[in-house]
Amino acid sequence: MNEPGEETAEPIRIGPWRRRSRRVAYANDWIEVLHDEVDRPDGSPGIYGVVHFRNQAVGVVAVGEDGRILLVGQHRYALDEYSWEIPEGGVGPDEPLLEGARRELREETGYEATDWRRLARLTVSNSVTDERGELFLATGLVAGDAHPDPSEDLALRWVTVDEVIAEIDAGEIHDAMTIAAVCRYALEVARAR
């Protein structure tokens, strides 16, 4: 990455784009906002504000022995809206994604899982962010104590896959990672029938 406001000697190629300069417009512990001057694919000049995420996102479809899955409810500050979701969290660069997924499931719900499988790789919101992540399927659940962090005020709920799909269709469950993960898992269940 260039220094704030640095004008690059040679424009940097980003596919059919060229980046002429970059400065850090805002930074906190979670994101860095980069203001770039660019040439667009047709050669015309423009700007691009990129939101760089310091952490990757993980989400876990945790399936109990009766086939129900575990949802976590919380008020999402950025939306100012309550949201029921699969257990999700951020994983820093020094932690493997699977370990981060195990930790988030344990912290938010208290559950450990004996069997883990990757459901999908994700780019979460690619119009202006570089947020990446992975979705996991966790089975063989064993209950324990939850340890949410101070920014979390969480509720838990066990629901059938069909109930989650119905809530997605009704617009009541709307988190994109949750829809992606549960629908991919529901497709697997439907095809196995």
Add this chain to the structure above:
Amino acid sequence: MNEPGEETAEPIRIGPWRRRSRRVAYANDWIEVLHDEVDRPDGSPGIYGVVHFRNQAVGVVAVGEDGRILLVGQHRYALDEYSWEIPEGGVGPDEPLLEGARRELREETGYEATDWRRLARLTVSNSVTDERGELFLATGLVAGDAHPDPSEDLALRWVTVDEVIAEIDAGEIHDAMTIAAVCRYALEVARAR
């Protein structure tokens, strides 16, 4: 919204959070980054950087008569990575989401569709953004001329639903809106068999 840097007379309740102050840290035509001083759900002080999106996101699963769906390929600047996705775009506050979806499908692919249905409501990346959107299913496709905007350099590809699912499983298709939309549609197809 408060003025930049304004300290509110009374903290504003955001669910179990309280917002004590807000300033605009960065703004362009697409996003506004807001730096808030907050009390967290446990009462401890903290900060929250919120990325406000000026537009909503729409995505379209466009299904041809043979059951294949239309994917758009482009180099995503924010990721610096090529990405195959359903047709997607941003819709401003003055345009109904369905009209925006029709426009994006027409501009990016040239296709019009006679039948439209909502697949899901979305909050795209809710840890720090307020980006919202909707996913649509479009059928009864009629070909026309594409008119991509200057920031787009697009390729088109028709693929079966099974091929898209295989590419999701392989990590080759990773856009969260695309995974959510195609898996929800694939579930509908699987259940109808």
